[in-house]
Amino acid sequence: MTVDIYWRIHMEGDQPSLRRRVRSRGGFTAGGTAPGTRDGRDDGYSHADYMAEVARAAEDSGFVGGLLPNFPHTDDPWAAAATLAHETTSYRFMVAFQPGFLHPVQAARMTATLQRATGGRIVYNVISGGGGPAQLWWGDKVDHDDRYARTSEFLDVLKGVWQGGPTRGHTHRGRFYQVENAGLPEELAGQPFPEIFFSGSSPAAIDAAGRHADYYLSWLEPFEALAEKFDVVRAHSAAPPRFAVRVDLLARESEQEAWAEIEEGWQARPRERDLSEGDSVGVRRSRAFLAGAGDDPRALEVAPNVWGGFSQLRDGPAFGLVGDYHQVAERLDQLLDLGVDAFILAGIPHLEEARRVGRHVLPLLKGRTS
Numbered sequence: 001m002t003v004d005i006y007w008r009i010h011m012e013g014d015q016p017s018l019r020r021r022v023r024s025r026g027g028f029t030a031g032g033t034a035p036g037t038r039d040g041r042d043d044g045y046s047h048a049d050y051m052a053e054v055a056r057a058a059e060d061s062g063f064v065g066g067l068l069p070n071f072p073h074t075d076d077p078w079a080a081a082a083t084l085a086h087e088t089t090s091y092r093f094m095v096a097f098q099p100g101f102l103h104p105v106q107a108a109r110m111t112a113t114l115q116r117a118t119g120g121r122i123v124y125n126v127i128s129g130g131g132g133p134a135q136l137w138w139g140d141k142v143d144h145d146d147r148y149a150r151t152s153e154f155l156d157v158l159k160g161v162w163q164g165g166p167t168r169g170h171t172h173r174g175r176f177y178q179v180e181n182a183g184l185p186e187e188l189a190g191q192p193f194p195e196i197f198f199s200g201s202s203p204a205a206i207d208a209a210g211r212h213a214d215y216y217l218s219w220l221e222p223f224e225a226l227a228e229k230f231d232v233v234r235a236h237s238a239a240p241p242r243f244a245v246r247v248d249l250l251a252r253e254s255e256q257e258a259w260a261e262i263e264e265g266w267q268a269r270p271r272e273r274d275l276s277e278g279d280s281v282g283v284r285r286s287r288a289f290l291a292g293a294g295d296d297p298r299a300l301e302v303a304p305n306v307w308g309g310f311s312q313l314r315d316g317p318a319f320g321l322v323g324d325y326h327q328v329a330e331r332l333d334q335l336l337d338l339g340v341d342a343f344i345l346a347g348i349p350h351l352e353e354a355r356r357v358g359r360h361v362l363p364l365l366k367g368r369t370s
Contacts, residue, residue, distance in 0.1 A: 003336065005362065006094060007058035007354050008246075008346035009051055009066040009084070011074035015348045018250065018265040018313045025050055025349060051080065052087040054350045061358020065092025067125060067246075067344045078110065085118040093118070094197060094344070096125040099154035100147065105182045107154075108161040112188035120192040125217065126151060127199045128208075148204040150176045155196070155212045157182075162193055197244055197342075201229065210237035215244040215342055219317040222302045227338050242341035248310050248320030249347050251328040251361050258322050259298075265313045266297040305331050314348055329364035336365075 014025035058066055068077035068084075081093035099107070114122045128147040153174050160170035161182045169181030183189070198213035200206065209216045216233045218226060226245070234240040252258040300309040305323040310316065321328045332343065347353025 003340075003365070004064045004244075004342040005062070006065045006067055006092070006342070006344040007054075007061075007063040007357075008344055008350065009054050009058070009068055009080075010350045011051070011069050011077065011080065012071060012315065013047075014050070014054075014350050015314055018261060018310075018348050019268055021265075021268070021270060021313060025351075047075070048080075048083060050351070052084055054354060055084045055088050055091055057351055058354040058358070059088050059091040061354050062362050063091075063345075063354070063358065065094055065121070065123060067094040068096060069125075070096040070098070070127070078114070081122065082114060082117070085114075085121060090121070092121045092123050094123040094125050096127055098127055099151045100128075104154045104157035104177060105161050105179060108158050108182075108184060109188065111194060112162070112184050112191045115191035115194070116188060122194045123197065124194045125197045125199065126155070126212070128205065144202065145204040148200065148202070148208045152208040152211055153177055159193070198241070206233050206236050209233060209241065213237075213241040216241045217244045217246060217344070220245055220247045220306070220319040220321075222306060222319075223334065223338060226335075230339055243339050244342035244344065245335055245340050246317060246344040247332070247335075247346070248316065249328055249345055249353070249357055249361065250307075250320065250322045251325050251347075251357060253324060255324045255327060258324065262297055262307070262309070262313075262322055266309065269312045316346075325360040326364060329361050329366075332361075333366050 010025075015021060016025065055066055068080050070077050077093075077095045077097065081095050084091075084093060097107075102110075111122055111124075128151045153176050157170070157172045157174070157177050157179055160172060161179070162184065164170035164183035167183070169183040170179060171181055172179040195214040196212055197215045197217040198205075198209040199217045200209065201218065206216075210233065216230070218229060220226070221229070230243050233243075250258050250261060252261070297307075297309050301307050301322075302319075305321050305327050307320060307322045308318045310320045311318040321331050323331070335343075345357060347357060
């Protein structure tokens with residue numbers, strides 16, 4: 001069994017640890033302590049330099065590639081992938097993007113250019129947006145289910161343009177896109193089409209994933225709920241996709257050391273929380289699992305080593321794994337037994353945790369053969 005294991009590359013600035021929820025590494029945050037300043041002066045070490053260091057560390061630690069997330073407050077992942085590709089040799093770049101803000105013909109040309117330049121190292125993380133203020137930041141007022149309909153049509157057009165080539169153009173007259181005889185130029189035709197990791201928990205998302213996904217990508221949830229979601233995806237897919245899970249890890253030599261770090265971060269967490277969720281079904285699912293847990297961090301442990309409080313210590317999904325190296329590896333192996341074929345792992349800070357997980361957790365995975 002071959003398991004592709006990716007490592008998330010921060011795009012929004014990195015925290016020094018889960019004990020301090022402040023972005024002091026890279027990103028656009030003013031006053032960061034490192035990198036960026038030394039003795040109060042600019043040290044010439046940029047956010048891009050730090051991302052490159054994370055990518056190199058992840059590649060050296062055995063990860064096949066990295067997710068480049070996409071938010072209003074981050075660098076552009078397409079541009080970042082083009083920059084970081086020169087810093088690595090075989091590392092794949094999973095570019096997260098919302099199809100609504102890029103025309104499919106331009107997306108095909110841009111992707112083929114990157115595939116040609118990198119030797120085929122571009123992967124898609126197709127997202128359709130979570131609604132609310134973040135969606136309006138992009139100027140997008142399309143409602144939830146229509147965003148997934150637009151995503152599905154976008155991918156139909158993109159694939160048609162990709163396959164059309166320079167002589168057999170693609171024509172499409174749809175609800176969202178109108179294309180006449182579009183195809184890639186001869187110099188870009190024939191590049192490998194990127195694998196598609198498709199995100200979304202709603203029925204509309206699952207329907208679109210069944211049409212287009214190579215990998216259906218989910219945040220970590222309680223394992224039983226995750227298995228049920230996978231069954232629904234299979235039932236709605238003519239050719240069921242493989243499955244991938246995005247998982248944060250806090251792994252240490254001992255379980256006590258791991259939970260001590262959680263406890264310290266919990267005490268230092270901001271008490272005011274942003275509960276805005278837009279129309280994201282995934283966010284609502286996560287909060288439903290944790291309803292009534294109270295203020296005890298251990299009450300958020302919904303199963304051994306499966307903890308739902310990460311979103312209070314850093315931005316991002318709620319669930320992750322906490323424990324010693326063997327416990328965390330065992331839980332990842334259990335996910336493989338549920339049918340997971342790929343992971344996107346992450347840890348704070350991204351640089352040191354890539355090395356730690358690569359050195360101490362990945363070698364313990366029984367289900368990994370590559």
